Amino acid sequence: MEQVKVTLKGDVREFAAGMSVADIAKEIGAGLYKAACAGKIDGKMVDLRTPVTADCTLEILTFQDPDGKHAYWHTAAHVMAQAVKRLYPNAKLAIGPAIDNGFYYDIDLERPLTPDDLPKIEAEIKKIIKENLPLERFELPSDQAKTNMQEDGQDYKVELIEEHSGKGEAISFYRQGEFTDLCAGPHLMSTGCLKAVKITNATAAYWRGDANKKQLQRLYGIAFPKASELEEYLQKVEEAKKRDHNLLGRQLGYFTTVDYIGQGLPVLMPNGARVVQTLSRFVEDEEEKRGYLLTKTPFMAKSDLYKISGHWDHYRESMFVLGDPESDKEVFALRPMTCPFQFQVYLNKKRSYRDLPMRLNETSTLFRNEASGEMHGLIRVRQFTISEGHIACLPEQLEQEFIGCVELTNYLLDTVGLKEDITYRFSKWDENNKEKYIGSPEEWETVQDRMREILNDMKIEYTEADGEAAFYGPKLDIQMKNVHGKEDTLVTVQIDFQLAERFGMTYVDADGQTKYPYVIHRTSLGCYERTLALLIEKYAGALPMWLMPEQVRILPLSDRLIPDAKGIEAKLQQAGLRVTTDTRSEKIGYKIREAQLEKIPYMLVVGDKELEQGTVAVRSRKDGDLGTMPLDEFLSKALHQVATKSKE
Numbered sequence: 001m002e003q004v005k006v007t008l009k010g011d012v013r014e015f016a017a018g019m020s021v022a023d024i025a026k027e028i029g030a031g032l033y034k035a036a037c038a039g040k041i042d043g044k045m046v047d048l049r050t051p052v053t054a055d056c057t058l059e060i061l062t063f064q065d066p067d068g069k070h071a072y073w074h075t076a077a078h079v080m081a082q083a084v085k086r087l088y089p090n091a092k093l094a095i096g097p098a099i100d101n102g103f104y105y106d107i108d109l110e111r112p113l114t115p116d117d118l119p120k121i122e123a124e125i126k127k128i129i130k131e132n133l134p135l136e137r138f139e140l141p142s143d144q145a146k147t148n149m150q151e152d153g154q155d156y157k158v159e160l161i162e163e164h165s166g167k168g169e170a171i172s173f174y175r176q177g178e179f180t181d182l183c184a185g186p187h188l189m190s191t192g193c194l195k196a197v198k199i200t201n202a203t204a205a206y207w208r209g210d211a212n213k214k215q216l217q218r219l220y221g222i223a224f225p226k227a228s229e230l231e232e233y234l235q236k237v238e239e240a241k242k243r244d245h246n247l248l249g250r251q252l253g254y255f256t257t258v259d260y261i262g263q264g265l266p267v268l269m270p271n272g273a274r275v276v277q278t279l280s281r282f283v284e285d286e287e288e289k290r291g292y293l294l295t296k297t298p299f300m301a302k303s304d305l306y307k308i309s310g311h312w313d314h315y316r317e318s319m320f321v322l323g324d325p326e327s328d329k330e331v332f333a334l335r336p337m338t339c340p341f342q343f344q345v346y347l348n349k350k351r352s353y354r355d356l357p358m359r360l361n362e363t364s365t366l367f368r369n370e371a372s373g374e375m376h377g378l379i380r381v382r383q384f385t386i387s388e389g390h391i392a393c394l395p396e397q398l399e400q401e402f403i404g405c406v407e408l409t410n411y412l413l414d415t416v417g418l419k420e421d422i423t424y425r426f427s428k429w430d431e432n433n434k435e436k437y438i439g440s441p442e443e444w445e446t447v448q449d450r451m452r453e454i455l456n457d458m459k460i461e462y463t464e465a466d467g468e469a470a471f472y473g474p475k476l477d478i479q480m481k482n483v484h485g486k487e488d489t490l491v492t493v494q495i496d497f498q499l500a501e502r503f504g505m506t507y508v509d510a511d512g513q514t515k516y517p518y519v520i521h522r523t524s525l526g527c528y529e530r531t532l533a534l535l536i537e538k539y540a541g542a543l544p545m546w547l548m549p550e551q552v553r554i555l556p557l558s559d560r561l562i563p564d565a566k567g568i569e570a571k572l573q574q575a576g577l578r579v580t581t582d583t584r585s586e587k588i589g590y591k592i593r594e595a596q597l598e599k600i601p602y603m604l605v606v607g608d609k610e611l612e613q614g615t616v617a618v619r620s621r622k623d624g625d626l627g628t629m630p631l632d633e634f635l636s637k638a639l640h641q642v643a644t645k646s647k648e
């Protein structure tokens, strides 16, 4: 019999040609066969049923691999749809993909599901798992596929097949028992391979996400190979909910949103505004120490500016344009980036090599017209304020300046406590989509190689991502996940080899020649709204004391003592602490509980005895009762904690 050479984890083994991925897994071991979710042949995802017909590299993916997890969850989505069909035979199925954390299925039902329905569906899912129905893959010509689905009344599937039919390819299906679904796979071998499945949410969703189309029921679910893993996951979700800045940030008075202001335009309340002010002062001071020059530039400009920078051609759909470019003589746009404005500072004078590097920074408010569906609390917004900066430098200064930017960022993130949670991503252009970028392929390759060299010299661990570069150059993105596991970019450092030329930014070099500098675009602490959100989630609202909008709360034991409490408040305030006094006629226990819920670092209880002795009874949010101490002693301890930017 013909044999094929299969490379598995570096070892080459021979198998009979035509064996399926599942058969090969079985031959390697029963454990692997049981855990297998999908395969990868020469890096391409395949089904466990796919025959191996030629020499190749094979990976057998389990639930531990992201793609294996996807196949596992996708199979769970089919089982959930099967359960719904058994209980509600008239249900029409739309789409049911695996997502980053589980799966969903959009289903057209005669009536909306209620919370009472979900346990019934879950019970049916359990039954289907127990029945251990094998999943079979088969293909039909698109005409036949369409007829079958029409007969079954599956209108949405018919629509999906019609979209595919132009390609002339056969349509693939998966069948398990009485249930058949249009599907590209891959899938587990049988429904019995699933273990712990849970429906986590039921919401409404429009077919194709289009509000003009029919509203469907979306069922979200999650599944794990072990019940204990499901338990752990559900607990984590509960914990995440408690930390979600979109909830906690509102409860603690950091921000609010108002319908008639608009989506993605949060209002920072006094607490949130105070934290952002503290952060931006810290960043501006640190940047000043590192040789940056501060600028303040306009929030908008005529389209002429963006035409030079390339934003008009490459970024306009993300910009707020004021006026109609077709009919108005002059059109303005709100700035999506600070660069073209800050460049004017450079252009204001003739520059020599002696002026370089020139480091400019600005606490800059920017506007980006993102789709309203993507808005999320303080993380996805349309107006935000960011520590933006641009460095013009000589080619031989590029590496040092780049490193300086990363070091500054690392220092800032470390100080606020986020450094341990970040990852680095080298974001490159997309070779197959050249029109999105300015500059030639050779220039892109050269500058990307240069950047890779710098990153390797810095010995930082990074992943590479195609198609994530800015339109004018590659970037290092510092990424962080929010409490739900969704990743966003916090900080970027970009190398630009295009815009200096476009703007005619030149310098006279030592040899008398006129040249273009390199430009580094960088942020140092990211956008303050997003950083605030991540801080709230990381610390569950109990930010380090130096960042807290309220650091000390004074709790007089009776109304009679309010004037004395106010005296203490004034003294601490004068010394630089952020203090309030709770003057309500509530019981002291109640006041303490409330201050604790608001995560106030210190509560000072003031009674007759303390006033007589010049002491205060101190409670901390972390350690509870700390006993009494002289007011001055508390003050100097508290000031030290703030001045050293302690993480407590």
Ligand SMILES: [Zn+2]
Pocket: 074, 078, 096, 181, 182, 183, 184, 185
């Ligand atoms: Zn499917």
Ligand SMILES: [Zn+2]
Pocket: 337, 338, 339, 390, 521, 522
């Ligand atoms: Zn820039």
